Amino acid sequence: MRNINKYLAATVLGAMVALVSCETTELDLTANPNALTPEQANPDFFLSSIQEDFIRQFEGDADFDNNDNWASGGNTTGDGFNEIGMELTRIVNLNGRNYFSAYQGSDLDDEWANAYQGILNDIRQMQPLAEEAGLTRHLGIAQFIEAFLMVTMVDFFGDVPYTEAVLAESAEPNFNPSLDSGSEIYDTMLSLVDQAIANFASEPSADPVVDFYYDNDYDLWTKAANTLKMKIYMQKRLVDGSALAAFDAIVASGNYIQDTSEDLLWEWPAASATQPDTRHPRFGLNYQDAGAGEYMSNWLMELMDTSDDPRLRYYFYRQNNATPGAPGVDPDEETLTCSLNTPPAHYVNGGFTFCSLPNGYWGRDHGDADGIPPDGLLRTTYGVYPVGGLFDDDTFAEISPSSGTGGNGISNLLTAFGVDFMLAERAMVAGNVSGARTALISAVNKSIAKVQAFSTPRLGGADASFAPSDGDVNSYINAITIAFDEADDNGKWDIIGEQYFIAHFGNGVEPYNFYRRTNFPTTLQPNLEPDPDVFIQSMYYPVDAVNNNSNISQKANQQQTVFWDDNGVPPAN
Numbered sequence: 001m002r003n004i005n006k007y008l009a010a011t012v013l014g015a016m017v018a019l020v021s022c023e024t025t026e027l028d029l030t031a032n033p034n035a036l037t038p039e040q041a042n043p044d045f046f047l048s049s050i051q052e053d054f055i056r057q058f059e060g061d062a063d064f065d066n067n068d069n070w071a072s073g074g075n076t077t078g079d080g081f082n083e084i085g086m087e088l089t090r091i092v093n094l095n096g097r098n099y100f101s102a103y104q105g106s107d108l109d110d111e112w113a114n115a116y117q118g119i120l121n122d123i124r125q126m127q128p129l130a131e132e133a134g135l136t137r138h139l140g141i142a143q144f145i146e147a148f149l150m151v152t153m154v155d156f157f158g159d160v161p162y163t164e165a166v167l168a169e170s171a172e173p174n175f176n177p178s179l180d181s182g183s184e185i186y187d188t189m190l191s192l193v194d195q196a197i198a199n200f201a202s203e204p205s206a207d208p209v210v211d212f213y214y215d216n217d218y219d220l221w222t223k224a225a226n227t228l229k230m231k232i233y234m235q236k237r238l239v240d241g242s243a244l245a246a247f248d249a250i251v252a253s254g255n256y257i258q259d260t261s262e263d264l265l266w267e268w269p270a271a272s273a274t275q276p277d278t279r280h281p282r283f284g285l286n287y288q289d290a291g292a293g294e295y296m297s298n299w300l301m302e303l304m305d306t307s308d309d310p311r312l313r314y315y316f317y318r319q320n321n322a323t324p325g326a327p328g329v330d331p332d333e334e335t336l337t338c339s340l341n342t343p344p345a346h347y348v349n350g351g352f353t354f355c356s357l358p359n360g361y362w363g364r365d366h367g368d369a370d371g372i373p374p375d376g377l378l379r380t381t382y383g384v385y386p387v388g389g390l391f392d393d394d395t396f397a398e399i400s401p402s403s404g405t406g407g408n409g410i411s412n413l414l415t416a417f418g419v420d421f422m423l424a425e426r427a428m429v430a431g432n433v434s435g436a437r438t439a440l441i442s443a444v445n446k447s448i449a450k451v452q453a454f455s456t457p458r459l460g461g462a463d464a465s466f467a468p469s470d471g472d473v474n475s476y477i478n479a480i481t482i483a484f485d486e487a488d489d490n491g492k493w494d495i496i497g498e499q500y501f502i503a504h505f506g507n508g509v510e511p512y513n514f515y516r517r518t519n520f521p522t523t524l525q526p527n528l529e530p531d532p533d534v535f536i537q538s539m540y541y542p543v544d545a546v547n548n549n550s551n552i553s554q555k556a557n558q559q560q561t562v563f564w565d566d567n568g569v570p571p572a573n
Contacts, residue, residue: 041129058081060110086506093364095367095369136199137216164177182562264414321360410454494522517567
């Protein structure tokens with residue numbers, strides 16, 4: 001794990017970056033009067049801005065900092081691709097009884113602006129400066145980020161502008177860039193990653209002043225680049241007959257992320273709560289004076305609680321020891337309306353939990369769109385991992401902005417445990433059950449070890465005796481192994497999918513992709529609405545993009561599949 005002191009030292013630079021980022025793009029020709037011109041700008045300032053905006057593409061923002069690209073700030077929990085993916089895959093609560101109305105085009109304006117007006121525009125502004133100065137590793141990092149960004153834009157929107165979207169400074173502006181096919185963008189990004197790898201191996205005139213991710217370790221950057229290629233090949237395996245062979249070739253090389261110390265992640269120093277807000281955004285949106293701002297998922301909390309998952313107390317912090325309506329607990333109409341309601345028939349027939357969980361786990365069911373009662377200081381919220389909140393030691397105290405480490409958390413992008421899950425998927429596709437079991441157990445072990453290694457130094461005054469023992473971990477691993485061995489093929493896929501979702505807590509992008517690619521796990525809690533429409537397979541185009549670009553027409557619905565989603569059946573709703 002990278003040294004957090006580096007990020008504390010870089011806070012001043014991060015504040016300076018906000019004044020440097022140029023906000024002029026062919027998609028929206030709006031000049032930022034506070035920005036320096038490209039001739040005045042420094043490639044290091046550009047690169048720092050690119051790196052920060054990149055992580056916010058996934059995590060969003062928790063304040064109204066005028067120096068970033070997130071206009072809605074704390075008004076919504078939907079900002080950032082991680083949150084959207086987690087909501088759709090039941091990792092956190094989705095506030096939408098009908099899929100067709102859960103997200104509107106206006107909900108994605110920030111992500112679109114951050115991608116084009118922020119990241120891609122800054123890359124195009126930096127590129128000639130870096131090329132002229134021989135800063136090839138600056139270019140490599142930017143190319144890696146551009147590839148990761150555009151692949152993820154395709155994953156969420158499908159076809160998007162790219163070739164004509166953000167052009168070099170010398171080019172004529174294009175006010176109506178056309179859509180590129182997702183498939184073509186994927187292929188282009190694979191080539192771009194190869195260019196990044198070549199630049200990582202080069203001899204530059206100077207390395208970046210600040211590399212937030214790998215501290216100028218280009219062996220690690222190369223491993224991350226190859227891991228990104230593995231991710232791309234796995235995502236397109238249904239539509240590209242050569243994808244798995246290319247995936248296997250990288251595995252055979254051994255030059256990819258295999259150890260947790262090699263993970264691509266962002267550390268939030270939590271040195272400031274505003275301008276810039278350097279706390280983990282999920283901490284900032286939930287550890288407030290009024291209490292938590294979003295609901296945890298009843299499905300995920302029940303799954304982890306009933307299976308004695310050793311990550312449970314690290315992931316979730318309970319502010320109350322009893323949930324209204326749970327066994328032996330009186331219902332309460334004021335704080336939990338559904339505690340007085342009868343479960344819907346499809347929940348009863350499917351054996352799904354409804355409304356209230358035992359042991360004080362206070363969340364919401366998938367699609368519960370009830371109003372917000374005065375329960376911010378009662379409901380369960382994020383714990384110490386990954387957002388830098390509180391470890392759950394049965395204290396049941398109310399949270400506050402100063403709780404835990406104040407948001408000194410991490411955001412995972414590419415991980416060793418995630419690679420092992422890809423290896424498990426690859427083995428299952430090949431009918432290699434023993435290989436899938438080995439990769440699955442390795443993934444779970446790495447996930448648990450990562451959670452504990454991150455959390456243990458951040459327990460503060462919490463009672464560490466509530467942390468799981470080695471015996472607890474071993475029992476859990478043994479239970480998964482036995483269940484996997486005893487399950488049929490679909491059951492094995494369910495176990496892989498459940499563990500995939502649990503391990504990726506905090507990162508919704510990978511579970512959302514996995515769910516659409518495989519349709520597993522089949523054990524997810526359904527939407528509260530018996531007929532909520534078809535599951536969302538891609539997002540609406542942002543309203544601003546549709547209104548300002550004559551080459552973008554809004555989709556008829558959100559059931560338009562991305563190019564790699566070719567399994568023929570949408571995931572269960």
